[in-house]
Amino acid sequence: MSEEYVLELEHIRKEYPGVVALKDVSLNLKKGEILALIGENGAGKSTLIKTCSGAVIPTSGKIHVNGKAFDRMTPQLAAENGIAIIYQEFNNVGELSAAENLFLGRPIRKGPVIDRRAMNREAKKAFDELGISIDPTELVKNLTVGYQQMIEIAKAIQQNARVLIMDEPSAPLTSREVENMFKVVRKLQADGVAIIYISHRLEEIFELSDRIEVIRDGEYIDTLITKNATEDELIKLMVGREMTQKYPERPDYTDMSQTVLELKHVYGNGDKDISLSLHKGEVLGLGGLVGAGRTEIAEVIFGSAPKEKGQILLNGKEINPRSAHEAIGLGIALVPEDRKRYGALLGSSIKHNINMPIYERISKFSVIHEKTEQATAEKYQKEMAIKTPNLNQLVRNLSGGNQQKVILGKWLAADSQIIIFDEPTRGIDVGAKFEIYKLINDLVKEGRSVLMISSEMEELMGMSDRILILSEGRVTGALEKCEFNSEAIMAAASKVVKEDA
Ligand SMILES: Nc1ncnc2c1ncn2[C@@H]1O[C@H](COP(=O)(O)OP(=O)(O)OP(=O)(O)O)[C@@H](O)[C@H]1O
Ligand SMILES: [Mg+2]
Structure with missing residues (x-):
């Protein structure tokens, strides 16, 4: 020594x-x-x-x-x-x-x-x-x-x-x-x-x-x-190898003529008012500072937080999901920010976690179709390179980033039309980030729509088709792809809109 x-x-x-x-x-x-x-x-x-x-x-x-x-x-x-x-x-x-x-x-x-x-x-x-x-x-x-x-x-x-x-x-x-x-x-x-x-x-x-x-x-x-x-x-x-790009290429898959999700003056609690629309095949980025109300609006859409005002339209029809279960049934998924609290059952296996949203679909008279269960878990373990000796490993024993991948896998397995990602790559290494970005690209390529909350400016700009900036529960900026730049995002994020403005 x-x-x-x-x-x-x-x-x-x-x-x-x-x-x-x-x-x-x-x-x-x-x-x-x-x-x-x-x-x-x-x-x-x-x-x-x-x-x-x-x-x-x-x-x-x-x-x-x-x-x-x-x-x-x-x-x-x-x-x-x-x-x-x-x-x-x-x-x-x-x-x-x-x-x-x-x-x-x-x-x-x-x-x-x-x-x-x-x-x-x-x-x-x-x-x-x-x-x-x-x-x-x-x-x-x-x-x-x-x-x-x-x-x-x-x-x-x-x-x-x-x-x-x-x-x-x-x-x-x-x-x-x-x-x-x-x-x-x-x-x-x-x-x-x-x-x-x-x-x-x-x-x-x-x-x-x-x-x-x-x-x-x-x-x-x-x-x-x-x-x-x-x-x-x-x-x-x-x-252990060269990596030449951070964000995988993606052609624009957005179909602006098809609005899948629309929020009209929605708020949960407090002085908030958010309107936005998400189109088929679009990645809509949601930027802003902590406390801007992004997670809350995600939870309102997902039925896990109460909506007190406004309308949520899914494919033009008003919906009022009152629970996550209901939202999942409507084809909406939320990959949450705080994986410890909402994301994973730490004491359960990887296999169980990934299959959780689809057990109803893959069971008959309460008997689980085990082959499908195993195959689904294997598919997502492979796609996301979840590092584990086997799928029966408890999620608790995985490294932090690998736990996050299990949660992502679970929501991808749910086969939802709209996927809300709240800080999708938090704690995920560079190589695996790239894999997750590729997955997001695959989702929109298949015609699904993604709402991506991110505090990483570079990620917002690298992955979104459009970016909305929230500040104190209001939309303070909207940027088209050709307008993306960090100054504009920062400026909008620290802007405050007054009630009578
Ligand atoms: N209690 C445990 N039982 C079995 N395997 C474990 C246990 N704790 C950690 N491991 C395994 O040890 C390896 C290293 O995990 P560790 O948490 O140290 O990774 P890390 O570098 O911190 O990753 P991350 O960036 O994702 O946090 C992983 O393969 C993990 O699954
Ligand atoms: Mg770690």
């Missing part, structure tokens, strides 16, 4: 039944540096960093922290040695308040009683320092994923971490929130905190990191100095 490293992982191996998640991966981290850890979905990034907290016990290998060697860590050892991890799956407890989550496991006490007032006060201070306005008493389940993530960061800071490991922290955040987070991360770096940063967004890696370690299929590939690295080089190291 060299003196200069605060953390050193040496020849880490991790075996699961039927899977070798890590074959032989080493990593080292210096005080005050930001090391990016990158690799495709299922490469082993999360598994590797979990060995630093004892959430994963390595099959073999050594962990050195500040010169001390460990065969395995425990949460307590990690905390004692100043290691904090922000996991890809949040550890927040939805039924507790923001402040209670911040002080989870170490509440502020006044004698034997928990001092809620002090906790709320300290939490307010912590959130203010991060530049985020979270009400400390708000239940976490009512906060957006963006805010939930910020609580996790605040928690690590509160615990005085010297090594901060962040597993895809930016995935649920919008660009403004990411900027905020970067400021915080840089401040920590200046204070000498060493940081491991995992992300699939290469532009973030270039902006933030000092060095980049690439792993592939559980193996160490290379470590590069960020300022000498190029994007093409990184992609090649990650996927």
Whole structure:
């Protein structure tokens, strides 16, 4: 162990039944540096960093922290040695308040009683320092994923971490929130905190990191100095082959004469008013900042959030789906943003998850046609390259990106006419993103229609036929393909339309 490293992982191996998640991966981290850890979905990034907290016990290998060697860590050892991890799956407890989550496991006490007032006060201070306005008493389940993530960061800071490991922290955040987070991360770096940063967004890696370690299929590939690295080089190291384009070519399949979905002055709750039309064979992009009302409008169309005003027309006929089940029956699918909450049954198999929306169709007298079930699952596993030893694997045991692919597969299997994607490639690696884009292209080629919510400007422009921008529950911009540019999108996203305007 060299003196200069605060953390050193040496020849880490991790075996699961039927899977070798890590074959032989080493990593080292210096005080005050930001090391990016990158690799495709299922490469082993999360598994590797979990060995630093004892959430994963390595099959073999050594962990050195500040010169001390460990065969395995425990949460307590990690905390004692100043290691904090922000996991890809949040550890927040939805039924507790923001402040209670911040002080989870170490509440502020006044004698034997928990001092809620002090906790709320300290939490307010912590959130203010991060530049985020979270009400400390708000239940976490009512906060957006963006805010939930910020609580996790605040928690690590509160615990005085010297090594901060962040597993895809930016995935649920919008660009403004990411900027905020970067400021915080840089401040920590200046204070000498060493940081491991995992992300699939290469532009973030270039902006933030000092060095980049690439792993592939559980193996160490290379470590590069960020300022000498190029994007093409990184992609090649990650996927093991050249990738020349990011978005697959797509001719315009839109049939403007056929409106399949129309919203007329629809809102859920609050001061919102959205009108839009989606045509046959069209990819309509929905841009905007967090809180713009995009997810909510998707849920209203899908019947999972109440509609209080306005009309939804499907092929010219008014519909009022009151449940997701009803919407699915009408040929509408929603691939949700928050896969943990709505997307997947984590405790069920891949096969079961993919077939979920079609069980009624493939069963007779409650007996499932098993061959169809197996074939459907196999088809989507292959199409989307879901990385798993077999289809009976529990979704919980898949890597984050592969869980997302299972959810996509499920909705594709449902054979819907209209598919709403809410942040479809969040947490998905470059290679797999391309596969998902190809799938979206196939959908519209078949004459289906896609409503794609995305906070990634490049993705919006790369995939949409038209883009609508929402701000505070209203449409503040509409762009035809020839008008796509990031300034126009940003301008519309921060515009506010007044009631009487
Ligand atoms: N508890 C488990 N049981 C079985 N296999 C597992 C378990 N945990 C992880 N794996 C497997 O280990 C491999 C590495 O997964 P890991 O979550 O580390 O990938 P990752 O690089 O973080 O991917 P992503 O970018 O999708 O988050 C995957 O093939 C995954 O299915
Ligand atoms: Mg991961």
